[in-house]
Amino acid sequence: xxxxxxxxxxxxxxxxxxxxxxxxxxxxxxxxxxxxxxxxxxxxxxxxxxxxxxxxxxxxxxxxxxxxxxxxxxxxxxxxxxxxxxxxxxxxxxxxxxxxxxxxxxxxxxxxxxxxxxxxxxxxxxxxxxxxxxxxxxxxxxxxxxxxxxxxxxxxxxxxxxxxxxxxxxxxxxxxxxxxxxxxxxxxxxxxxxxxxxxxxxxxxxxxxxxxxxxxxxxxxxxxxxxxxxxxxxxxxxxxxxxxxxxxxxxxxxxxxxxxxxxxxxxxxxxxxxxxxxxxxxxxxxxxxxxxxxxxxxxxxxxxxxxxxxxxxxxxxxxxxxxxxxxxxxxxxxxxxxxxxxxxxxxxxxxxxxxxxxxxxxxxxxxxxxxxxxxxxxxxxxxxxxxxxxxxxxxxxxxxxxxxxxxxxxxxxxxxxxxxxxxxxxxxxxxxxxxxxxxxxxxxxxxx
Ligand code: SAH
Ligand code: SF4
Numbered sequence: 001x002x003x004x005x006x007x008x009x010x011x012x013x014x015x016x017x018x019x020x021x022x023x024x025x026x027x028x029x030x031x032x033x034x035x036x037x038x039x040x041x042x043x044x045x046x047x048x049x050x051x052x053x054x055x056x057x058x059x060x061x062x063x064x065x066x067x068x069x070x071x072x073x074x075x076x077x078x079x080x081x082x083x084x085x086x087x088x089x090x091x092x093x094x095x096x097x098x099x100x101x102x103x104x105x106x107x108x109x110x111x112x113x114x115x116x117x118x119x120x121x122x123x124x125x126x127x128x129x130x131x132x133x134x135x136x137x138x139x140x141x142x143x144x145x146x147x148x149x150x151x152x153x154x155x156x157x158x159x160x161x162x163x164x165x166x167x168x169x170x171x172x173x174x175x176x177x178x179x180x181x182x183x184x185x186x187x188x189x190x191x192x193x194x195x196x197x198x199x200x201x202x203x204x205x206x207x208x209x210x211x212x213x214x215x216x217x218x219x220x221x222x223x224x225x226x227x228x229x230x231x232x233x234x235x236x237x238x239x240x241x242x243x244x245x246x247x248x249x250x251x252x253x254x255x256x257x258x259x260x261x262x263x264x265x266x267x268x269x270x271x272x273x274x275x276x277x278x279x280x281x282x283x284x285x286x287x288x289x290x291x292x293x294x295x296x297x298x299x300x301x302x303x304x305x306x307x308x309x310x311x312x313x314x315x316x317x318x319x320x321x322x323x324x325x326x327x328x329x330x331x332x333x334x335x336x337x338x339x340x341x342x343x344x345x346x347x348x349x350x351x352x353x354x355x356x357x358x359x360x361x362x363x364x365x366x367x368x369x370x371x372x373x374x375x376x377x378x379x380x381x382x383x384x385x386x387x388x389x390x391x392x393x394x395x396x397x398x399x400x401x402x403x404x405x406x407x408x409x410x411x412x413x414x415x416x417x418x419x420x421x422x423x424x425x426x427x428x429x430x431x432x433x434x435x436x437x438x439x440x441x442x443x444x445x446x447x448x
Pocket of ligand 1: 049050158159160161196197232234259261299300301330331332333334335
């Protein structure tokens, strides 16, 4: 048997890409292992969004180089966004690398691994078709990702994603429906549609289909699907039709991740985001009018080049005003070959760290208050597995995407259960089951 091991950095799209890569390798006779020491093929699926992810990638390859010194037949491959962004330069930085493949060339990996075995260094960065997809693995998978498009045409000035993933490429509705059907037939309850700029789904297809239409087709064609989500929406392409689809289609969850990035109009413009702070708040208000219990999360960058105290204050004000349930906050990180990397007035690291700490404080205060307000509420929780910390309890998510920890048997994994929220914990909520799911009693024995 030949074994492969994949380490995945980065976003949900990378997780999905690693899943379809796993599938492709299995189709070519490889067996996946969770033990890197046992692997004949070591793969790293990389991220280029921030410098830290780049450093982590090279330090892991450095550790693998030591393993390779003992077992010279081991093949090391770097795939994904950083591979595409750095290209041949990565071979220079990491002599242990045998092959590289960009995110759109993942389906070539089985063949590249074979070529690398012949002691050749190979790399493919061309933009091929989407290729592959995920099949249902064995066991219960309560929630699954399905990519609907890849790439991004927005070219925000700080972002390396368009450079790594290329221009927008939507998958056909037929292909998406087939993959969603396959996952739901195997017991998956929740589908998360993925795209870097998913609100532009379909704009390159030359047919009249957009994200709202796609949500509608999925909901109609697969009525057994309980939950449907999509990430990541962009504020400037969020149509009224999409807001109505969120409100009207029963599987579509009332949770939305809508990156803001900055509260300052001057910075938003320098970022080339395509909206103002007022347009963002108006949009959030409009969505809330249609989806009253909307759970809204966002991404924010602090310390973009030229960001003044005044700009930063505007971001803090927006966080207070927008009532976010959660915000993922990042220090601006210089990415090679982006427009912002060349801008004057890059902020010192200490200043970025100071602003990040202040922002995180404001975000947390809001998040804690919003979570506390959920105590006593009844929520439907999709049980995803055991909790990460103790492995003794169960962990699931509400339709609003809040993590809930509760007591219950493993037989509940993959079920949606009515839960009362009883307390808040650090990043999650605690819950108690109101009534156990039909067919299963509390000790975990299924009733025949
Ligand atoms: N497509 C999504 C986000 C993709 S990257 C969108 O348009 O919002 C995920 C997040 O990483 C971004 O929302 C942004 O907040 C952050 N990010 C991207 N480039 C960054 C950089 N150079 N420095 C710091 N954070 C960055
Ligand atoms: Fe990057 Fe902007 Fe595209 Fe998001 S929309 S992936 S931040 S370029």
